[in-house]
Amino acid sequence: MAFNRRKFMIRNASWMLIVVLLLLWEILCVGLEVPEYLFPAPTAVWSAGIDRWEPIMMHAWQTFFTTLVGFAIAVVVGVVLGIAVGTYPIVYKALYPLLVGFNSIPKVAFVPVLVVWFGIGTVPAILTAFLISFFPVLVNVATGLATLEPELEDVMRSLGASKLDILRKVGLPRALPYFFASLKVAITLAFVGSVISETVASNMGIGYLMMAASSSMDMALVFAGLIVIGVMGVVMYELFAWMEKRFTRWANRGSNSVAV
Amino acid sequence: MEFVTFEKVSLAYEEGGPLAIRDVSLSVRKNEFIAVVGPSGCGKSTLMKLVSGLSNPTSGYVYLNGREISGPQKCIGMAFQASNLLPWRTTLQNVMLPLEIVQPYRSQMRKKRKEFEEMARALIARVGLAGWEDKYPWELSGGMQQRASICRALIHKPELLMLDEPFGALDAFTREELWCMLQDLWREQPFTVVLVTHDLREAVFLADTVYVMSKGPGEILVRREVDLPRPRTLEDTYTEGFASQVHVLRDHIGAIRKH
Ligand SMILES: Nc1ncnc2c1ncn2[C@@H]1O[C@H](COP(=O)(O)OP(=O)(O)OP(=O)(O)O)[C@@H](O)[C@H]1O
Numbered sequence: 001m002a003f004n005r006r007k008f009m010i011r012n013a014s015w016m017l018i019v020v021l022l023l024l025w026e027i028l029c030v031g032l033e034v035p036e037y038l039f040p041a042p043t044a045v046w047s048a049g050i051d052r053w054e055p056i057m058m059h060a061w062q063t064f065f066t067t068l069v070g071f072a073i074a075v076v077v078g079v080v081l082g083i084a085v086g087t088y089p090i091v092y093k094a095l096y097p098l099l100v101g102f103n104s105i106p107k108v109a110f111v112p113v114l115v116v117w118f119g120i121g122t123v124p125a126i127l128t129a130f131l132i133s134f135f136p137v138l139v140n141v142a143t144g145l146a147t148l149e150p151e152l153e154d155v156m157r158s159l160g161a162s163k164l165d166i167l168r169k170v171g172l173p174r175a176l177p178y179f180f181a182s183l184k185v186a187i188t189l190a191f192v193g194s195v196i197s198e199t200v201a202s203n204m205g206i207g208y209l210m211m212a213a214s215s216s217m218d219m220a221l222v223f224a225g226l227i228v229i230g231v232m233g234v235v236m237y238e239l240f241a242w243m244e245k246r247f248t249r250w251a252n253r254g255s256n257s258v259a260v
Numbered sequence: 261m262e263f264v265t266f267e268k269v270s271l272a273y274e275e276g277g278p279l280a281i282r283d284v285s286l287s288v289r290k291n292e293f294i295a296v297v298g299p300s301g302c303g304k305s306t307l308m309k310l311v312s313g314l315s316n317p318t319s320g321y322v323y324l325n326g327r328e329i330s331g332p333q334k335c336i337g338m339a340f341q342a343s344n345l346l347p348w349r350t351t352l353q354n355v356m357l358p359l360e361i362v363q364p365y366r367s368q369m370r371k372k373r374k375e376f377e378e379m380a381r382a383l384i385a386r387v388g389l390a391g392w393e394d395k396y397p398w399e400l401s402g403g404m405q406q407r408a409s410i411c412r413a414l415i416h417k418p419e420l421l422m423l424d425e426p427f428g429a430l431d432a433f434t435r436e437e438l439w440c441m442l443q444d445l446w447r448e449q450p451f452t453v454v455l456v457t458h459d460l461r462e463a464v465f466l467a468d469t470v471y472v473m474s475k476g477p478g479e480i481l482v483r484r485e486v487d488l489p490r491p492r493t494l495e496d497t498y499t500e501g502f503a504s505q506v507h508v509l510r511d512h513i514g515a516i517r518k519h
């Protein structure tokens with residue numbers, strides 16, 4: 001009996017924590033009589049969410065769409081560059097310092113540039129999502145390829161395998177767990193990118209909605225927007241976590257461990 | 261007929277750096293089974309890389325089948341101390357990997373897949389892994405993985421098999437079992453073998469000729485023919501003749517240590 005309860009607790013720990021936090025939040029807000037324009041209670045956020053359901057959904061779809069497009073571009077670019085960096089030492093030497101430098105620039109700094117080039121709206125949001133999320137994909141794919149066991153490479157080469165053969169038969173399958181691990185990171189980063197861009201330079205999307213709501217002191221709506229972003233992030237993360245489990249089951253059984 | 265020939269081969273991994281092996285000359289007949297023993301770091305693995313063309317000599321010449329080696333050879337089987345099986349492939353798929361790369365199998369793969377699969381299954385059964393074809397490497401014990409690894413090295417019928425301490429990580433019983441398995445495979449369908457090992461009994465049991473290398477930079481110190489009759493059995497390893505062969509080699513190794 002006690003054992004089962006523990007199992008139950010572990011399985012539902014995350015839900016229970018959320019419920020407890022919501023309760024605490026509600027009690028704090030109601031107990032201290034915090035004004036709603038500063039810090040709305042969960043019930044206020046909820047009712048704002050219900051009231052404004054349609055505009056919220058419209059903006060959420062916009063954000064979801066820009067994020068996915070930016071993420072898709074990031075995956076393609078990340079995989080291609082990752083293969084190049086992981087396969088050719090010269091590309092690695094040439095590109096890596098540049099990429100690391102690029103990655104240390106806060107991506108919000110690119111938004112004004114993108115606005116000048118493309119105007120406000122969807123395009124800069126997609127590009128920001130892309131810029132912020134391709135790096136982990138690139139690094140993980142490159143790592144997966146570059147950490148190929150030298151002996152395995154010897155086995156392949158002594159069979160007369162070409163570089164392409166080695167990549168197809170060994171390198172890419174071996175990099176797959178690294179790749180899927182990076183997708184989880186990249187998708188959440190992509191949301192960060194698109195929302196940042198929308199808050200600065202758009203008239204669409206959750207980021208814009210929150211910006212507009214905060215300038216009219218509608219804090220309940222701001223919080224509703226935050227929660228919507230959070231939910232979308234969790235759902236996509238779980239989707240890729242599931243795919244990772246589904247497609248790279250072997251990686252969790254064998255001796256190969258996976259870095260994120 | 262000479263199959264592999266080394267002529268005063270030296271190799272330094274870095275230009276102007278220390279030599280890994282120095283002035284190695286040897287020759288291996290077709291279908292001869294040679295073993296290379298020597299202290300750790302003396303250049304045994306380096307020697308294997310030279311034979312297979314994965315490294316090029318800094319000076320000297322390596323010939324394979326009368327032709328000088330330049331670049332990786334096309335049809336060599338290799339197995340190492342770690343089995344290096346691909347964890348996303350089953351035993352059968354792992355064993356069939358070379359057939360997807362080496363010609364003429366590669367271009368016939370689509371048409372003759374069934375036939376090749378039968379070939380692989382037969383070899384797998386031959387090494388005592390029947391029933392494990394569809395298991396993944398992590399479901400196999402270390403000894404079973406090593407058997408699969410040797411199957412993978414032999415499936416495409418290479419003329420040359422390179423073994424770098426293939427039994428090094430196994431327990432004594434499994435190791436001796438695999439000696440017999442390897443000897444049987446080799447006698448059924450002869451191929452040339454270069455075996456690197458730390459185990460002098462293993463070298464004497466399996467090899468026609470044993471080469472002893474010196475501490476790095478490795479040189480060939482002794483070439484010793486093992487003239488014990490074949491097939492050799494595990495009982496033979498307790499005979500006087502076998503023991504004296506091992507002793508002679510041990511004395512040579514001991515002499516290197518004292519230097
Ligand atoms: N890729 C490499 N780059 C530079 N030096 C190397 C490389 N591989 C081996 N060496 C050096 O060459 C020498 C011989 O190495 P090798 O691996 O051939 O030894 P070994 O006889 O196989 O040793 P062990 O019995 O421990 O496997 C060593 O001094 C080693 O440091």
Ligand SMILES: [Mg+2]
Pocket residue numbers: 304305306424
């Ligand atoms: Mg070695």
